[in-house]
Every structure is written in C-alpha cells, then in structure tokens.
C-alpha cells in the first residue's frame with residue numbers, strides 16, 4: 343500500500359524512505375525529543391470484507407501495510423483473544439500479546455521497522471526502552487543483520503539486563519527520560535545510525551495496528567465497544583486507533599470502540615491532561631512517582647494524539663495505583679502476563695458502572711512475564 347507521511351505542524355508530505363530526524367520543529371520538542379506530529383497518509387477503498395492473505399505474521403495484512411522490498415517476519419501476531427470470567431456486565435476478553443516471539447506486542451512493529459532501516463541503507467538502529475522494546479528490537483535486528491544499540495534506564499530488571507547483555511550494545515541511563523534524550527542526541531551525531539524511536543515511527547505503528555485488525559476478525563468481523571490499553575509513550579494506543587479507523591474508513595465497522603488509557607497515579611500525564619482538559623499545552627509533571635509496577639512518566643510524546651482519540655471516541659483516561667495492581671496479581675488469575683500489563687483489569691473495575699450488559703470489552707495484555715530473545 344502506497345504510504346506517505348505528513349507533518350501536521352507545517353503540512354509537508356514525505357514518501358518512503360525518509361529521515362524524520364532531519365525535519366525538526368524545535369518548539370515542539372522536549373529535551374530534543376519531538377512530540378509526535380507525524381501522521382500516515384494512505385488511501386483505503388470501501389470494501390465488503392477484510393482482504394487477509396496467507397503470508398506469515400503481520401504480512402497476512404500486507405494489503406494494508408506500507409510496501410517494502412524485504413520482509414523480516416518472525417511470525418509475530420496471531421495472538422489469542424481469551425474470554426475472561428469476571429463480575430462485569432458485558433463480555434470481557436483479553437488480547438494476549440504475551441505469545442509473540444519475544445513476549446510482547448512490540449514484535450508486531452519490528453518487521454516494518456527493519457524494512458525501513460534497510461530501505462534507508464543504514465546498518466545500525468538505536469532506540470530508548472525500558473526493556474520489552476529493547477528485547478524485541480535486538481531479536482529482529484539480529485535476524486535482519488542490523489546492529490542494535492539500546493538506551494535503557496539502570497532500573498530495568500536483572501532478568502532483562504541478563505537477556506540483553508550479550509545480544510546487543512547497551513547504554514545505561516539514570517531514567518527513561520534521559521534514555522530518550524541520549525538516544526536522540528546520539529543518532530543526530532552519528533549519521534549511520536537509524537533512530538528507531540518507536541512512539542513516533544510510522545512503519546512500526548503500522549505493524550502494531552494489526553492488533554485491531556485481529557480483534558475485529560476474532561469478534562466475527564465486528565469491533566468491541568471498549569478497548570482498554572496500558573499507556574506509557576502511547577504508541578500502541580495511537581496504533582490501535584489507526585487500526586480501528588482503517589476498518590471504519592473501509593466501511594467494515596459502524597463505530598470505533600471507546601478507548602480507555604491506563605496510567606499509574608502520580609505518573610499519569612494523560613489522565614491529568616484529560617481531567618483538566620489541557621488540549622493546547624502538554625502536561626509535564628514535576629515529580630512523577632516511582633512505581634514498582636507500571637511505567638511512570640512525566641510526559642507523553644503522543645500526548646496530543648491521545649487526548650484527541652479520547653475525545654473522538656468518547657474515551658476515558660484512568661489512573662491506577664501500585665496497591666490496586668498488586669492486589670490483583672496476588673489473585674494469580676493471569677499468570678502469563680507481566681505485572682505492568684495487568685493495569686487494564688484494574689482500570690476496568692473503575693469504569694464498570696459505565697459498561698452495559700451487551701457491551702464487548704477488550705483488555706490488551708501487552709506483554710508476558712517470560713522474556714526471550
């Protein structure tokens with residue numbers, strides 16, 4: 343599918359491959375990191391059914407993905423949609439992304455990211471990450487013969503450090519914000535390094551949107567009424583909105599689900615912005631909490647897009663606490679998921695009065711407890 347990318351600040355449109363680092367709006371950056379102002383542009387015709395092929399991994403949807411010469415699938419995707427028994431009106435499902443090749447949804451975006459790096463004729467890619475993305479990138483880059491560098495906070499788990507240490511080059515930073523800034527300045531100083539910053543990379547997000555396509559197919563060609571998504575940098579949230587918007591534009595669904603973002607109280611710029619209706623200015627929290635369970639953040643590089651999506655879908659921003667999430671973990675109901683992926687369950691309890699009896703609710707379980715490269 344012919345895909346271009348548009349800068350929403352100045353209106354400029356680019357064809358693949360393009361180097362986004364060269365196109366900057368410094369007033370729209372925090373610490374050298376751009377607040378996502380990129381949008382994918384492509385034409386979708388009305389159709390009576392989704393055209394799904396027999397290709398492996400995300401490429402079964404290749405008619406709706408950007409065109410590249412090479413493909414680097416490791417058979418990501420095709421994850422289960424599991425009905426969940428709980429005391430909620432309506433029918434609740436878990437989209438279990440833990441069965442992806444490295445155990446998280448990030449894998450879905452990697453084949454297209456690798457293809458983009460090859461198209462751009464670079465041999466090294468760098469990203470900032472708290473672990474799951476670093477693990478995913480490392481595996482896919484290795485397969486594609488691309489060197490990888492990951493910028494991670496010192497606070498990531500020992501298990502993740504152990505997995506990464508022999509597999510990739512690691513740069514440790516004090517916290518994730520520093521990793522973000524460090525990665526951007528490193529890529530700007532090193533011409534041969536491709537900046538793979540996932541939150542704003544359109545190729546990557548186009549891979550992630552396949553979660554929405556799969557949910558649609560698994561619900562017998564329909565959309566759920568609600569989708570609940572843990573939200574850190576917000577790439578997955580934005581990508582799944584793109585996926586459901588595609589289905590809507592093609593006339594395959596009549597409405598887009600209500601989107602629910604989940605963040606940790608005290609490190610929740612989206613909830614703060616949503617509740618105070620700060621749509622013109624980005625929220626930057628002074629002292630984000632140290633959370634033991636969920637990623638805490640002072641800001642969000644998809645801030646404006648996410649607030650838009652919440653408004654457009656009549657969505658809700660929900661914050662949860664460490665105590666609430668740990669209480670749920672103790673119930674051992676969902677052993678395959680890592681603790682940060684369970685925020686969706688807690689969030690659902692908080693909005694349960696708004697869920698109707700015939701509603702379908704999908705909680706996205708973003709990553710598994712077990713990591714692998």
Ligand SMILES: [Zn+2]
Nearest residue numbers: 349351352353
């Ligand atoms: Zn621009």
